[in-house]
Amino acid sequence: MIHALARAGTYGLGQRMTQTRLAVITGAGRGLGAALTTHLAATGWEVVACVRFAAGAPDRDPEPDPDPGLVRDPGLVRNPDPDLDPGLDRVRGRVRLVRQDVRAPVGPDLLAAVGGRPVDALVNNAGIGAPARPLETTDPQTVLDAVDVNVAGPLRLAQALLPSLLAAPAPLIVNVSSRLGSLSAQAAGGFADRRTSYAYRISKAAQNMLTIALAAELSGRVRCWAVHPGALTTAMGAADATTPASLAAERLARLLDSPDPASPRYLSLDGPDLIW
Numbered sequence: 262m263i264h265a266l267a268r269a270g271t272y273g274l275g276q277r278m279t280q281t282r283l284a285v286i287t288g289a290g291r292g293l294g295a296a297l298t299t300h301l302a303a304t305g306w307e308v309v310a311c312v313r314f315a316a317g318a319p320d321r322d323p324e325p326d327p328d329p330g331l332v333r334d335p336g337l338v339r340n341p342d343p344d345l346d347p348g349l350d351r352v353r354g355r356v357r358l359v360r361q362d363v364r365a366p367v368g369p370d371l372l373a374a375v376g377g378r379p380v381d382a383l384v385n386n387a388g389i390g391a392p393a394r395p396l397e398t399t400d401p402q403t404v405l406d407a408v409d410v411n412v413a414g415p416l417r418l419a420q421a422l423l424p425s426l427l428a429a430p431a432p433l434i435v436n437v438s439s440r441l442g443s444l445s446a447q448a449a450g451g452f453a454d455r456r457t458s459y460a461y462r463i464s465k466a467a468q469n470m471l472t473i474a475l476a477a478e479l480s481g482r483v484r485c486w487a488v489h490p491g492a493l494t495t496a497m498g499a500a501d502a503t504t505p506a507s508l509a510a511e512r513l514a515r516l517l518d519s520p521d522p523a524s525p526r527y528l529s530l531d532g533p534d535l536i537w
């Protein structure tokens with residue numbers, strides 16, 4: 262079943278891949294991260310899916326997962342009944358679920374799940390925002406918290422996985438960013454009609470700079486892209502969002518197939534490339 266579904270094809274920078282590709286995705290328990298994990302696994306990738314909480318934990322139990330290496334579908338994190346997930350059979354065995362809060366150093370569970378194999382794609386998807394407040398009531402701590410998750414988190418993952426990325430033929434780091442992180446667009450008043458927190462705008466702009474800095478240092482070795490996924494109908498999405506996470510996941514998966522050697526790039530999944 263796994264081999265029947267596995268896809269082998271032309272991949273990256275003209276090299277031909279016949280083995281299953283490996284992706285590491287953070288924030289894989291829900292939203293875009295969960296949709297991407299399911300989509301990639303159903304189309305032949307192996308996925309190390311990083312979640313903060315134990316699978317099936319009803320109240321975000323802070324106790325360690327008793328079986329952190331267990332192979333599970335991330336849909337089970339929120340929905341422990343496999344009968345309710347008909348796609349589960351297609352992805353079971355290709356998803357390794359590990360606990361990783363991106364605010365913490367990368368732990369041994371994640372490294373064990375990667376197992377020294379080449380990592381073709383690191384998708385730094387985990388992200389947080391904050392309530393949109395005016396200057397008078399904005400808590401500076403929300404900015405520090407958002408930078409910890411949205412900027413230092415991807416940095417921690419990139420550091421820990423660099424040897425595994427360098428071992429892949431055409432490795433790619435995708436930092437799931439936001440169009441709201443564009444300094445140019447924000448300075449031009451492009452989103453003046455939207456209420457967005459200082460924390461989100463500042464941290465996503467800083468995440469974009471991280472993407473640029475990584476691309477400069479890893480030039481010719483690891484491509485580094487910042488990707489705006491569109492306005493998604495997820496927990497974080499705006500009230501007027503219309504794009505389901507599953508559609509964004511399909512689009513992002515196509516991007517992971519791209520052989521484009523350009524780095525850095527700032528892309529949108531639902532429009533033209535963005536301006537930093």
Ligand SMILES: NC(=O)c1ccc[n+]([C@@H]2O[C@H](COP(=O)([O-])OP(=O)(O)OC[C@H]3O[C@@H](n4cnc5c(N)ncnc54)[C@H](OP(=O)(O)O)[C@@H]3O)[C@@H](O)[C@H]2O)c1
Binds near residue numbers: 364497
């Ligand atoms: N939704 C949109 O319209 C939109 C637009 C532009 C960009 N984005 C970006 O897209 C990415 C995914 O967002 P989404 O829409 O899927 O939001 P979401 O449904 O709120 O999911 C956020 C994910 O991030 C995880 N996360 C938060 N803090 C974490 C931490 N400290 N360590 C590890 N994981 C953590 C969450 O895990 P838990 O379940 O454990 O909380 C969850 O899986 C984010 O980076 C977001 O900024 C979203």
